[in-house]
Amino acid sequence: MAGLSTALALGLKGLPVQLLEQADQIGAIGYGVQMGPNVVPMLRALGVEKEVVEASYLPPDIELLDAYTSERLTHLPLKTPAFLNRYQGLPYLAIHRVDLHEVLLKACAKLPHVHLNQSTTVIDFEQDHNGVRAMGSEGQVFVGRALIAADGLRSKLRAKLHPEDSPVESGYVAHRCLLPMSQLPDVLKSRAGVTMWTGKGFHVIYYPLRGSSVLNMVLVVQLPQGVQTVSDQAYADHIERIKSEVSEPARAAMGHMDLKRRWAIADREPLRGWSDKRVTLLGDSAHATLQSFAQGACMAMEDSVVLAELLGNSALDVQEAFKAFEKKRFLRTARVQLQSRSLWEDFHCGGHWAAVRTARFTEQKTEDFFRCLDWLWTPIDLSLAQVKGA
Numbered sequence: 001m002a003g004l005s006t007a008l009a010l011g012l013k014g015l016p017v018q019l020l021e022q023a024d025q026i027g028a029i030g031y032g033v034q035m036g037p038n039v040v041p042m043l044r045a046l047g048v049e050k051e052v053v054e055a056s057y058l059p060p061d062i063e064l065l066d067a068y069t070s071e072r073l074t075h076l077p078l079k080t081p082a083f084l085n086r087y088q089g090l091p092y093l094a095i096h097r098v099d100l101h102e103v104l105l106k107a108c109a110k111l112p113h114v115h116l117n118q119s120t121t122v123i124d125f126e127q128d129h130n131g132v133r134a135m136g137s138e139g140q141v142f143v144g145r146a147l148i149a150a151d152g153l154r155s156k157l158r159a160k161l162h163p164e165d166s167p168v169e170s171g172y173v174a175h176r177c178l179l180p181m182s183q184l185p186d187v188l189k190s191r192a193g194v195t196m197w198t199g200k201g202f203h204v205i206y207y208p209l210r211g212s213s214v215l216n217m218v219l220v221v222q223l224p225q226g227v228q229t230v231s232d233q234a235y236a237d238h239i240e241r242i243k244s245e246v247s248e249p250a251r252a253a254m255g256h257m258d259l260k261r262r263w264a265i266a267d268r269e270p271l272r273g274w275s276d277k278r279v280t281l282l283g284d285s286a287h288a289t290l291q292s293f294a295q296g297a298c299m300a301m302e303d304s305v306v307l308a309e310l311l312g313n314s315a316l317d318v319q320e321a322f323k324a325f326e327k328k329r330f331l332r333t334a335r336v337q338l339q340s341r342s343l344w345e346d347f348h349c350g351g352h353w354a355a356v357r358t359a360r361f362t363e364q365k366t367e368d369f370f371r372c373l374d375w376l377w378t379p380i381d382l383s384l385a386q387v388k389g390a
């Protein structure tokens with residue numbers, strides 16, 4: 001996501017780009033991704049707003065519910081005048097990642113100086129004052145003016161820049177699936193918005209995609225102690241126990257999940273020093289976050305547009321542009337990382353913590369929640385005024 005949108009953003013500035021991707025097909029698989037209104041001006045800057053909005057589902061609301069009691073904890077309407085007036089008339093989007101990649105790939109394909117190299121795993125780099133050489137696992141060498149490492153949460157290039165730093169494992173795993181709406185019970189089909197059920201040590205979230213023809217579902221579960229693999233009977237028993245305790249829609253969603261595949265959920269500590277001379281981190285490699293705000297991919301897209309503005313600015317050389325990039329992006333992305341951790345606790349707590357969380361959430365009005373989200377959902381300022389001379 002970050003690599004592709006950065007390739008497009010730089011390509012649109014007329015800069016030559018080699019995108020190096022280890023997979024043999026860029027963005028061939030994927031599930032749903034929500035994108036707040038802050039992303040839409042980034043899509044506009046990338047010249048793909050219309051295509052992405054057309055390929056997206058626009059959920060009417062986000063609803064957070066207690067999985068045991070069905071009590072509504074939060075309700076955020078996303079299509080009302082109050083929402084639209086607040087966020088410059090911009091929509092809240094949900095899109096299949098494959099569809100988003102497709103739009104970005106098509107836009108890149110129109111730029112003759114953007115080259116996509118699939119099946120190319122970068123294993124190392126070297127740099128001097130003239131440029132950077134990125135080495136591929138098959139002995140290839142790619143030479144450029146700069147190297148942007150958008151290699152995700154478990155970034156090898158971040159490890160080279162910061163050997164002491166490693167992903168912070170959350171102890172949770174995610175299961176994801178996309179199912180045809182026609183195969184689902186009414187209790188799941190009836191909700192048009194984003195629905196999230198929260199309980200002790202788990203949450204389940206689902207929303208329609210692709211013109212409501214499919215439902216995207218994610219189940220996030222804290223691994224019970226001692227359980228290492230999803231095939232463990234103890235894990236299956238754990239899921240069954242949760243299912244027996246929750247309300248019908250949450251149970252129905254959990255019952256449809258494919259429990260064989262899982263992703264370990266981790267994030268990173270906020271870290272300064274994204275760049276070393278002509279090499280910078282970007283996207284999850286720089287600031288991977290828990291998905292509490294559904295904003296990791298959104299931050300990557302913001303990164304790509306901001307970095308292209310800086311690298312396209314002839315007043316800054318590469319090293320200055322990278323320093324300015326971190327300066328412009330650090331606080332916002334660190335805030336997403338840290339507030340996501342705190343929201344993660346709110347989503348997964350139990351006992352007295354959950355009772356206090358419920359009291360806090362239910363006493364807040366919709367307006368209060370929007371006020372808490374303004375810093376995130378209000379589009380960023382793309383002007384370079386704050387960073388000139390950085």
Ligand SMILES: Cc1cc2nc3c(=O)[nH]c(=O)nc-3n(C[C@H](O)[C@H](O)[C@H](O)COP(=O)(O)OP(=O)(O)OC[C@H]3O[C@@H](n4cnc5c(N)ncnc54)[C@H](O)[C@@H]3O)c2cc1C
Pocket residue numbers: 001002003020021022023032033034035120121122123150151152153155156174218263265282283284285289291294295296297298299300
């Ligand atoms: C369950 C879940 C739900 C989420 N939901 C949302 C959401 O709704 N909204 C949202 O905005 N975000 C969401 N996120 C976060 C989002 O998925 C990530 O923040 C986003 O994918 C980060 O993009 P990235 O390009 O930086 O990293 P990645 O998507 O991880 O991409 C890294 C790329 O680098 C390639 N790569 C890695 N190493 C090498 C190498 N050595 N050489 C060459 N290529 C390499 C990989 O193959 C991959 O294509 C969610 C995350 C999870 C886990």
